[in-house]
Amino acid sequence: MTRDEFERNRRRFGDDVNAWPAPFRQEALAFMAGVTATERALQDDPDRALDRLVLEAALTDGDDQALARKVLARIDAGRAQSSFLPGFFLAPAGLAACAAAALLAVTVAGYQVARLQDDLPDSELLALASGARLSDEPGIVDEPGIAADPIEEDSL
Amino acid sequence: MVPVAVQHEKPREDDELLARVAAGNQSALSELIARHGRGLRTFAARYLGNEGDAEDVVQEVFVTVWKQAVRFDSARGRASTWLYRITANRCIDQRRRQALRTFMGLDDISDEVASREPDAEAATAARQELAIVRDGLSRLPERQRMAVLLRAVGDLDIAAIAEVMGGSVGSAEQLLVRGRRALRDHLAMTAEGRERKSS
Numbered sequence: 001m002t003r004d005e006f007e008r009n010r011r012r013f014g015d016d017v018n019a020w021p022a023p024f025r026q027e028a029l030a031f032m033a034g035v036t037a038t039e040r041a042l043q044d045d046p047d048r049a050l051d052r053l054v055l056e057a058a059l060t061d062g063d064d065q066a067l068a069r070k071v072l073a074r075i076d077a078g079r080a081q082s083s084f085l086p087g088f089f090l091a092p093a094g095l096a097a098c099a100a101a102a103l104l105a106v107t108v109a110g111y112q113v114a115r116l117q118d119d120l121p122d123s124e125l126l127a128l129a130s131g132a133r134l135s136d137e138p139g140i141v142d143e144p145g146i147a148a149d150p151i152e153e154d155s156l
Numbered sequence: 157m158v159p160v161a162v163q164h165e166k167p168r169e170d171d172e173l174l175a176r177v178a179a180g181n182q183s184a185l186s187e188l189i190a191r192h193g194r195g196l197r198t199f200a201a202r203y204l205g206n207e208g209d210a211e212d213v214v215q216e217v218f219v220t221v222w223k224q225a226v227r228f229d230s231a232r233g234r235a236s237t238w239l240y241r242i243t244a245n246r247c248i249d250q251r252r253r254q255a256l257r258t259f260m261g262l263d264d265i266s267d268e269v270a271s272r273e274p275d276a277e278a279a280t281a282a283r284q285e286l287a288i289v290r291d292g293l294s295r296l297p298e299r300q301r302m303a304v305l306l307r308a309v310g311d312l313d314i315a316a317i318a319e320v321m322g323g324s325v326g327s328a329e330q331l332l333v334r335g336r337r338a339l340r341d342h343l344a345m346t347a348e349g350r351e352r353k354s355s
Contacts, residue, residue, distance in 0.1 A: 012190065019169065021191040021236065022311035023198060050336055054308035057289035058202040062211070064193040068186040071218040075182075078219065 001031040023055055170235030178225035185222055192236065193218075196243045199309045203247050203302055205294055209254075213246045220246075237316045240306060244320050251298070285343075292342035300335030307332055 001009075006028060013020040017028045030052065170191070176184035196217060200210035220242055228238055293301055299321065306317045318328035 051308040057286040060201045068189040
């Protein structure tokens with residue numbers, strides 16, 4: 001940490017370095033202690049020395065303001081989306097409920113369509129009752145049993 | 157025995173910010189990001205080994221904070237511990253997604269942050285040492301890496317690390333001890349190898 005960075009962080013987080021958030025706090029404490037004092041302390045406590053090394057190695061560059069902008073944009077986008085689609089439907093439970101409802105609706109619709117197709121007209125039922133055979137095409141009776149031929153009927 | 161770190165951070169400041177976030181104050185969220193964004197991003201980047209994924213994870217974390225700040229109870233723990241817990245969970249989710257994508261052949265295993273070779277990264281000895289530490293971190297088992305990073309980057313004490321990782325204090329301590337030992341071994345082995353090479 002440089003003097004400029006230290007001053008900038010002091011303006012951001014206040015004069016009390018112990019109240020600064022991690023990892024700014026560890027860096028500032030090391031900076032304030034000075035190199036010699038820090039090295040001495042690190043020699044006394046090898047775990048602390050390793051932690052410090054890990055922190056130094058782990059630090060990545062990044063823009064917190066850009067991060068804040070992106071987060072706020074995501075929040076606004078989420079709001080816009082949720083005004084069209086309730087949050088419940090976006091949650092896993094909501095999606096599962098929607099899928100179950102859709103499956104049920106398709107099953108009922110399929111059953112209804114099949115039932116309508118299988119409904120036999122009255123004439124066919126009458127023909128079946130008399131022992132006639134139904135053709136593959138609906139509504140056509142192959143071999144009429146009774147009353148198929150008016151002449152035959154009259155002859156009885 | 158690992159000494160339990162002293163927590164310096166004043167919890168009230170973060171608690172107040174979270175209370176304001178819960179009330180829908182976006183500037184409080186920005187302030188919270190300014191305070192903790194860097195730490196969380198550093199933690200996620202080194203845990204995941206990929207800065208792009210870490211950026212996504214940290215964005216998700218703060219969106220979650222925005223939605224669930226009202227559920228934060230300061231009596232049950234520190235705000236920073238809560239933030240690191242959310243981040244750790246998101247990182248684990250991200251790891252699982254990565255593993256699934258790799259299993260399905262949609263992704264190659266890429267470790268962007270860790271893939272920098274120690275020799276290629278820096279000319280100076282100090283920077284080389286940091287590169288070796290990064291390399292060592294990337295080779296640690298995931299839970300050990302998480303414990304080491306929570307301690308070093310998040311400055312969390314053992315109890316807070318246990319809370320974040322959802323385990324006991326004893327197991328968190330064990331993970332930290334083993335992680336540190338493995339990291340030290342890696343540093344020593346690398347130094348030995350270099351000496352042998354130069355001689």
